[in-house]
Amino acid sequence: MSEATVNEVGPHDGVTGLVDDWAADKQAYHVPWGKAMMWIFLVSDTFIFSCFLIGYLNVRITTTEPWPVQSEIFALSFGGDPIPLILIAIMTFILITSSGTMALAVNFGYRKDKAKTFWLICATAAFGASFVGMQAFEWSKLIIDEGVRPWGNPFGAPQFGSVFFMVTGFHGLHVSAGVIYLLWVAFRVKKGYYDEKGFEIVEIAGLYWHFVDLVWVFIFAFFYLL
């Protein structure tokens, strides 16, 4: 048997396949280095967001003042009665849509359709940028109109404002970094930088983007809905 067959994508699934992978020489996973690295980084980042959310739930229990009613604070009125959580709903919808365009970009990337890949990544970045923009609107509304500060707010427990700025801020930084990363990848796709190397980088950037979306789902559920 030749050397190459040792590492061929295993004929086995499940546990046997896992044992195959880990018993192989040279590499444990049949993925490029960058992709393996992104996966491990995302697990590490998961620990960061988990600690944030657990910390949030903990101070929500320990604080002595009542927790504000989020559906009233995060409500917008368009002429009529205020609609609870409407802005957050739109933001969530936009972010999840951007995951869809990202998945399409990965698909077209592997088909080497550079034009479509480029435009789909740009669309994803645009959705991401509009998410950050709406977050900025939400922040300024809370800070200027309603007087919410990290150290206190008119609605109840001061930890509400602290957690809000810290958690959504940290996530917003992730989205902003993702937008820059995506634009950089899109630029290099267009320049033909990956024609030789392959378009795995689009999928790697996509992994990060989907992760940021997934984290938002948890922040949405635990902070806005709970």
Place this chain on the structure above:
Amino acid sequence: MAYVPLADRDHEMEMHHPHSWVEKYVWSQDHKVIAIQYGSIAVFTGIVGLALSLLFRMQLGFPDTATFIDPSFYYQAVTMHGMIMVVYLLTALFLGGFGNYLIPLMCGARDMVFPFMNMLSVWVFLVSVIILMASFFVGGGPTGGGWTLYPPQTNLAGTPGHDMGIVLMLISLGVFIVATTMGGLNYVVTVLQYRCRGLTMMRLPLSVWGIFVATILALFAFPALLVAAIMMLFDILAGTSFFMPAIIESGTPLDHNGGSPVLFQHLFWFFGHPEVYIVALPAFGLVSDVLSVHARKNIFGYRMMVWAIIAIGGLSFIVWAHHMYVSGMHPYFGFFFATTTLIIAVPTALKVYNWVLTLWEGDIRLNAPMYFAIGFIFTFIHGGITGLFLGNVVIDLPLSDTYFVVAHFHMVMGVSPVLVVFAAIYHWYPKMSGRMFHSGMAKLHFWCTFLGTYAIYLPMHYLGFLGVPRRYYALGTTDFIPQSAQDLNTTITIAALFVGASQLLFFINIIWSLRYGPKADPNPWGAASLEWHTPDTPPSHGNWGDSLPTVYRWAYDYSVPGAREDFIAQNTPETEEPTVDEQHFDPDQDKSLADA
């Protein structure tokens, strides 16, 4: 297109070859240069930590003789000593130093998978050290809240460094975590994806296994510290109350309420306990290799050793609250954490037995690295056994705030890993520098360090049983502490000064030998693992010359009957030499192995 494993696309590996002195030694992307940069910065920081410990020992041994050591300075010195030694010396030296040097060489790789990111890692680490050192020069000085940085105490006006010192400490830790993450991702992916032909995970030297698992722990444990640091920075700078309960300071209520100090402790120790094993696991791995080489015997129970490392790594995430028994907790939680803590003793004891059984009937060569490795077995058993005491809630409660705990963790995660650091530096020094150190001086260094640390820490156990509290600036006059405790403290301080001074033997030896030491043989100890079989000594950029090595056996073929020498290099084909590889791996039979 058929998938070509990256390790086979050798010619495609992007090597950034240096063109100038600055690119070669300063902005270097060579893992070996980066390792030495990491190690040098860590050791420099460690010297500061050592000097601080000698200063506060002066106060304990000879109270009020050195007038510049006031209570504030004492607490600052204790705090900075702890944080520097645990994070900036040991973590950086084991992962950034030895990890960087040994992983690519032992895996038969040309470099780390992303050399540029590796270079960023060391420079970001330097930035974190500079921020940390800057706290000595700001108003109020560095933080004096104890290395655990517990709020609310750390943030209150009575604590030295409560304004700028703590802020710089937290920022420095954050920057350090960024550096560790960039380096750590590199180490893990290199081990997983860039091993040479024939090198399966179960043929890796235990050094690589130890560093590999420790790096995974670092990637999953440091996030908790990062989050704790961010929340505490918010508390200090933005006036939030994550960790600050309602509190009255000098008669005035502070603008905080509803926070949870215990939350900080949970986050800190969720990092802090794995941190113990981030330091210990690389030490376990390195010492296994040193013992095996100098005993001319294969490591006893290689597979068990690997699984023990993995088991210890996994368990280290579910024991953290044993540091918090005195903070108060539900008895069932105490029961749970005591149980998991004691379970860790099983894989750990297994490793100790295997080290001893590796020595058993070995052809032991008492070279300088072997002195330190055997010394490590003593100090580790010693520190480990007192760990069993402290893992139990009822024994921990009275002992927790005494010198017994100080003695325990210094034996187990201070002296033991440091002995391994010395063993490893002496062991790999000929490969790193191409020169031989002075053997007699190294052995003298060992005896001074080994006996000296026992003179320091054995009496501390006794002080702990007497009930002498730790972290106190002065003992004062108390009925339950006899005058003899003070005499003992004086003895300890004299021993500490002696041990501190004797480290000069080490520095003089390695610096002098760098220039004047005799040229070293490429493989002076007769070791089998890959890093001793590079074409050049010290290895050149790219490590392996024209083609990557191929591995045919594990790293522990020593004293094999019928072999030409008493070791067989990992890259010697089975057709040339016999094998006793316990995982008899033949690439042609690979499928049968997978099917089994």
